[in-house]
Amino acid sequence: MKKEIRLSGSGGQGLILAGVILAEGAILSNLNAVQSQSYGPEARGGASKAEVIISDKNINFPKIIKSDILISLTQKSFNEYSAHIKEDSIVIVDSSIEVNDQIKASIHKVPILQTANDVLKKPMTANIITLGVLSNLIPEINPEHIKIAISNRVPKGSEELNIKAFEQGKVFLKEVVNAY
Known part of the structure; x- marks a missing residue:
């Protein structure tokens, strides 16, 4: 088992933190994981991405050339990274x-930003909602381990809200697990 995941969006959406949490959840689930990140020079609003490779074997190269799973929370990040996916990948x-209809992947639209804004009333939870969605696509990672990693990494006092955001994200895409 090896999965290469790219989380992309804009600075300030917390996707780099989501990548760190995902990698930590994988390690807690006795898997190997590497995480890398890049972002534009702007603190907020510039492009950002986190890449996580998860495997039950050694990981010999820490960068993603083509992803198995692509998450894009902005149009700009989708336009940039959708060209770098495997043909049988999942795009969220x-x-x-x-x-773009020409992309050869399983594409799923999920109301991540709307859920963060309208349901949880906290835009900053979009990254943790994203982790909930991802937890359905990577059953090798125990969701309880992701929750531990969330509690370890989010600001003190926001753990309960973030666990709620994770659970909210888990309601999306449960049916995709069986197809992947």
């Missing part, structure tokens, strides 16, 4: 994103 985009 925020429901606000326009998707």
Whole structure:
């Protein structure tokens, strides 16, 4: 088992933290994981991405050339990274994103940003909702281990809200697990 995941969006959406949490959850689940990140020079609003490789074997190269799973929370990040996916990959985009029909992947629109804004009333939870969605796509990682990693990494006092955001994300895409 090896999965290469790219989480992309803009600075300030917390996707780099989500990548760190995902990698920690994988390690707690006795898997190997590497995580890398990049972001534009702007603190907020610039492009950002986190890459996580998870495997039950050694990971010999820590960078992703083509992802198995792509998460995009902005149109700009989708436009940039959708060209770098495997043909049989899963692409998760925020429901606000326009998707190119020529992409050969399983594409799913999920209201991540709307859920963070309207349901949880905290835009900063979009990254943790994303982790809930991802937990359905990577059954090798125990969701309880992701919750531990969330509690270890989010600001003190926000653990309960973030666990709620994770659970909210888990309601999306449960049916995709069987197809992947």
